[in-house]
Amino acid sequence: MQLNIRKNMIDIKLIRNNLNKIKQILSDRNMDINLNELLNLDLYRKKLLKKIESLQIVKNQISKNMVHQSILSKDDMMKCKRIKQQIKYYKNKLITVNSDIKSLMLEIPNIPDKSVPIGEGRKNNKVVKLVNIPKKFSFVPKSHWELGENLDILDFKTASKISGSRFVILKNEGAILERALISFFIDVHRQHGYKEIIAPYLVNKVSMTGTGQLPKFKDEVFNCPKDELFLIPTSEVSITNIYSNKILDIYDLPQKYVSFSACFRREAGSYGKDTKGLIRNHQFNKVELVKFVDPIKSNIELETLLLDVEYILKLLNLPYRIVLLCTGDLGFTSSKTYDVEAWFSYDNSYKEISSCSNFKDFQSRRMNIQLQYNTKHKVFVHTLNGSGLAVGRTFAAILEYYQQMDGSIRIPEVLHKYTGFS
Numbered sequence: 302m303q304l305n306i307r308k309n310m311i312d313i314k315l316i317r318n319n320l321n322k323i324k325q326i327l328s329d330r331n332m333d334i335n336l337n338e339l340l341n342l343d344l345y346r347k348k349l350l351k352k353i354e355s356l357q358i359v360k361n362q363i364s365k366n367m368v369h370q371s372i373l374s375k376d377d378m379m380k381c382k383r384i385k386q387q388i389k390y391y392k393n394k395l396i397t398v399n400s401d402i403k404s405l406m407l408e409i410p411n412i413p414d415k416s417v418p419i420g421e422g423r424k425n426n427k428v429v430k431l432v433n434i435p436k437k438f439s440f441v442p443k444s445h446w447e448l449g450e451n452l453d454i455l456d457f458k459t460a461s462k463i464s465g466s467r468f469v470i471l472k473n474e475g476a477i478l479e480r481a482l483i484s485f486f487i488d489v490h491r492q493h494g495y496k497e498i499i500a501p502y503l504v505n506k507v508s509m510t511g512t513g514q515l516p517k518f519k520d521e522v523f524n525c526p527k528d529e530l531f532l533i534p535t536s537e538v539s540i541t542n543i544y545s546n547k548i549l550d551i552y553d554l555p556q557k558y559v560s561f562s563a564c565f566r567r568e569a570g571s572y573g574k575d576t577k578g579l580i581r582n583h584q585f586n587k588v589e590l591v592k593f594v595d596p597i598k599s600n601i602e603l604e605t606l607l608l609d610v611e612y613i614l615k616l617l618n619l620p621y622r623i624v625l626l627c628t629g630d631l632g633f634t635s636s637k638t639y640d641v642e643a644w645f646s647y648d649n650s651y652k653e654i655s656s657c658s659n660f661k662d663f664q665s666r667r668m669n670i671q672l673q674y675n676t677k678h679k680v681f682v683h684t685l686n687g688s689g690l691a692v693g694r695t696f697a698a699i700l701e702y703y704q705q706m707d708g709s710i711r712i713p714e715v716l717h718k719y720t721g722f723s
Contacts, residue, residue, distance in 0.1 A: 313343050313402070329419050329628040330410055339405045342398055349395045353388055360384045407516055411663040413628050414600070414637040420627030426640070427627070432611070433620035435644045440706045444647040445697040446578035449475060451708050455579075467568065467576065467583045469693075474722065478699075478712070479586065481719030482692050483561050486588040486613060490689055493609050495559035495590060500539030502562060503530040508542040511668035513634035513660075523565045523583075536562035537686045540591045545668035549593060549682055554672070555602060556593040559689065561586065579693040580652060586692040592685040593670070596662065599683035600637070603659040606687050607639050610655045613690055616715045619698055620644035622651055636661045643694065646701040654694045657687030 316323050316336060327334055363381050418427050449455025454475025460468040471479050491497055509515040509531050514522060523532040533539055540558050549556070568581045579585070590609065594602040607623065614621045624640040631638055635658040642651035662681035665671070672682040703711045712723050 313339070313406070316340065317343070326412060326628075327410075329413070330631065331421065331629045332410060334405070334408055339402065342402050342405070346395065346398045346402065349391050349398060353391045353395065356384050356388050356391070360388065404516070407510065410631075410633045411636045411660065413631055414659065414661075416600075416625075417631060417637055418625065418627045419629075421629040422627070423630050425627040426630055427625040428622055429625050429639075430623040432615070432622065433618065433644075435620045435646065435649075435702075438646065442646040442701060442704055443708070444578060445645075445700040448700045448704055448708060448710065449578075452710070454478070464583075467581065469579060469582060474720070475696075477720055477722075478716070479692060479696060481716050482695055483586060483588060485716060485719050486689055486692070487559055487561060489613055489616070490559040490588070490590060490609060493557075493612075495557045495609075498540060498543075498558050498560045499562070500536055500543070500560060502533050502539075502565075503528075504533055504538050504542070505530060508538055508545070511545055512538045512541050512664055513667070514538060517633050521567050523567065532565035533562060534566045535564050535587060535686075535688075536560040536589045537591055540589070541664060541684055541686070542668060544593060544670045544682075546670075548671045548673050548679065550673050551595060554593060554595050554682070555598075558591045560589050560591070562589065579697040582693065588689045588692065590687045590689040594683050594685060595672070596680055596683045599659050599661060599685065602683075603637060603639070603657060603685055606685055607641070607657045610641055610657055610687050610689050614641070614643065614654075617695070617699065617713045619695075619702055621654070632656075632658060634658075634660050634663055636663065641688075641690075643698040644702065645698060646704070652694065652698075653691075654698065655688035655690050658685060660684045660686075 316339065320336060320340070324336060327336075360381060363377055363384070366377065418425060420426070443451075446455060446457065450457070452474070454471065454473050456470040456472055457468075460470045463470075487497055503525070506515060506529060509522065514531075514534060518534075522534055524530070525532075539562070540560055544556075564585055564587050566583060568576075568583060590606060592602055592606060611621075611623075621641055621643045624642060626632075626635075626638045626640060638656055638658040640653045641655040641657065643654040644650075645652050661683050664684045665681040670682050670684070671679045673679055699713065700710055703713065705711060712720055714723075717723050
């Protein structure tokens, strides 16, 4: 079930007028949110506003009468004082109610685009493209972590001693390959018009809330309570917040950024799921693509973003597929997402190597990023992002797909000028 609406971050008016449809959307997204509690609070807020307004009218009238009196009556003074106290009381109540409403509203996800298939989870995602048929090996392929340890380019044991599980030390040619991939990704994306930027790895709560990481994913992020800062799970957080509380001009769009950063995630709840090797580490490198676009063109911009990501994989000549996520598997902030999955030879499977999403105006409403169409017309800009690519996962896919019978790795030719070896 879809809604024909302009706003894509659910607001209270939308819920009031389309309660059953919103409930169906939440059900399609496998989310259980008490909308009745929200509407009851909203009703209480209306009553408070009406009470404050009526008291303010009485207060203004008394004040007006007092101006015309040469001698102020004691009763009028006392009455005015009582009304001021009542107004203050109800305004404090209103602050609490508004805070409660905001907290509930921040838990409500984005509305899926009409092209997103309805489904419960991963099994209902739709494969929309397959590129390159995976080659068959004349030997049993090894995992990337076994290959990396044998070549002395990955060291999980020492990293575990230093930091704990799900960390890695890259060394020798491994460190060079990681750096080569980062430079290669950025160079290619810059050729496609993305402006390079390096932003802070530590951000405040407001920034995390603006992009949707908080409060929904509070258990997924690493934080520094003493400083009230959070380690970024992706540079999307830092880059998108550059334009918070700003007004962009239609003629300046699209704005396209590419950024390398380390990323930090707890990976809570992923026990036993791709926890070996480089797939789900607590710290990893990623090159991120972020776009600020005209709302009319955002779905077209999503397709071009996807093409920019695919171009990298084609240059690396890695088999991959494109998957359109269904409602039940769609990210909290996303209206539409394509997962790009590379082939991993060790277990004959595709694994996500990039995720390209259109958030429409969900994030920009939280961050107040507006777009000036003309002197009288403003809307909220649409934001998009995608991994271009996740460096560690690309590293792992290369090791597995380009491994040789003797355990060596043939480096894709496009990387030779960056690595200095083949």
